[in-house]
Amino acid sequence: MAGGKDKGSGNGAGAIGQRATLRTISELTGLSQSTVSLSLRGGTALKEETRRKVAEAAKAVGYVPDRAGVRLRTGKTNVIALVLDGGDDSIDFARQMIQGIGQAIRGSRYHLTVIPEFVRTQSVETVRYVLDNRTADGVIITHTGPRDRRVQLLMDANFPFVSHGRTEFFTQHAYHDFHSEAFATVAAERLAAKGCKHLLMLVGDDSTTNHHNIVTAFRHATARLGIVGTVQDSAALRGRPDEIRQLGLDITRQANRPDGIICDSEMRAIALIGGLQDGGLHLGQGIEMIFKQTSDILPTLFPKLDSIVEDVFTAGEELTRLLLRRINGEAPETLQTLFEPSPRWRS
Amino acid sequence: MAGGKDKGSGNGAGAIGQRATLRTISELTGLSQSTVSLSLRGGTALKEETRRKVAEAAKAVGYVPDRAGVRLRTGKTNVIALVLDGGDDSIDFARQMIQGIGQAIRGSRYHLTVIPEFVRTQSVETVRYVLDNRTADGVIITHTGPRDRRVQLLMDANFPFVSHGRTEFFTQHAYHDFHSEAFATVAAERLAAKGCKHLLMLVGDDSTTNHHNIVTAFRHATARLGIVGTVQDSAALRGRPDEIRQLGLDITRQANRPDGIICDSEMRAIALIGGLQDGGLHLGQGIEMIFKQTSDILPTLFPKLDSIVEDVFTAGEELTRLLLRRINGEAPETLQTLFEPSPRWRS
DNA sequence: ACAAACCGTTGCAACGTTGCAATTTACATG
């Protein structure tokens, strides 16, 4: 072992050596470990003086409850697990999500463990691992599919979780989701108001529930607005950026090409713009665009570009709040929220 | 509690109810818990038959060692902690880093917990928290400064850690770092070869060691090459992207402006390009650029743009490998590696 | 034949915590 011993790090006083436990405080105050434990956790029936003595001693020795002890005794891990999707469609998704979660558990006893997925597929392995290993008290999953097998598994196990994204299951579960129907509708209306007659909706991952929602809403909106609506949803769009770039170039060469594009991912929007530019087509000059914004990157390059913001940080916060309440026993059906897209019209 | 009970999830056989422990296997096989424990961990002196019996029983009941038990007994958390910097200079940094770490601990008993920082400053609080709470067996920190207080604290506590970035401390510690001197040198040489006479180095966070290394190497390189080298390093560059965008615009208006730019961050490169374009200046037409690439975003928009790649995924892998060896007791000075930048010339 | 060495296995204690039943202490009442 390298640094395995004598880590008497930052306890308030300069005490060295062994870590402070309940026993330490017990010996220091002359009270029993039970009393100390009780007092520290805000027990109900304790003398004011006892409380004070314990609190002082605890502070003096820099007592921090041992997670392993608590976990062994109570079964609570005080950990929430984030299953991190392997894709990178939404720019800066991982960082913002994690920061949001971090914000929500700040000051609490909870830790965050992240379990990376290596393939973009709602794989059940990772979640099963969490279940089998009692890794956490609750799980956050993202990129949820309509009949997501992870959700199924978690519901079957009656394990607390919250999904970023809705499902089509009859049984209710906690979720927080971007309101992609509203996104599609608002975007279509905006483009129509700008005079567009032929909209192209560029969507990616067809395994998610959002994919379905967004396409349906788009179809409704264009029909209602009386304009042409095309959905571009080939396998190519889930491929490497250069494929989408090629698509952008192809569009510029089409006979009756769309005059408005809606893009549900900033990454794809970038690739597409690259392709359009290759074909000599520039935004605002014969073609309009609205994209779902998750970072500042595209707006930095094209400040006049319309976007609709999905705030992933806030999503992370909200997901965590919901999960914590779920862990605390609240009913799933009371833990379902949507994030309303916030349009940023800049042109 | 919501789903706190009866999580007899995915154990191989269909056994329900309580989780399998050593006791379960002990009762099943008639052997003592000690023997079972020993056998499961590959004890030395055991009959072949005993081994087999234990292994079979363990598999049958889907035994997974309880982390809390192990941790309480041995003091090992089997967790590594990543202190996640709050900044987003390097696009996709967090995701790739985490994926890389995930790859390196795949199949091992290790988990990853992520501790988000909320301010871009080598704050000691987070690390102290890890120390006080025995959160992990080892820590990974990023964006290391020359006299990073976190490093100081970790060294003082003799706690296993590895830093993404070097320091100036005399005492040796484990690190993995991007070879930013090589980056600056290679980039300057490339631009000089392309005929540039006046280089601008655009650097951001002056609190990191890399900042210093990169500037020094740049100064040496330009001197050696006999060309003008300017370092742009104002407070504005650490501000919002629009400030850097403004800088880009300003450059186009300068009397004797640089004809070659080196940028140590993809995010800043994007903002700068935006500003240059605002001023009517396009890359390759009177101005060249090389940037440190950490994602596919900029190359997707400007495929002909030269870059030098920093592979953050690989860095995450390597950092973890080093940390694991450190935890295992290897000497810090044997755990220091550099990542050689890989140039991607495309013009 | 007896001691020594070995093999394979086991019981026990401890890690730090909490819930519960039981105990002690304090205080008011008859």
Next chain:
DNA sequence: CATGTAAATTGCAACGTTGCAACGGTTTGT
């Protein structure tokens, strides 16, 4: 002063694991 009751505190067991000393049994050496 005995008694009852409430308030305050405590001892004990258990959560699942592992290290260690010790066990009985067999083999080897002298």
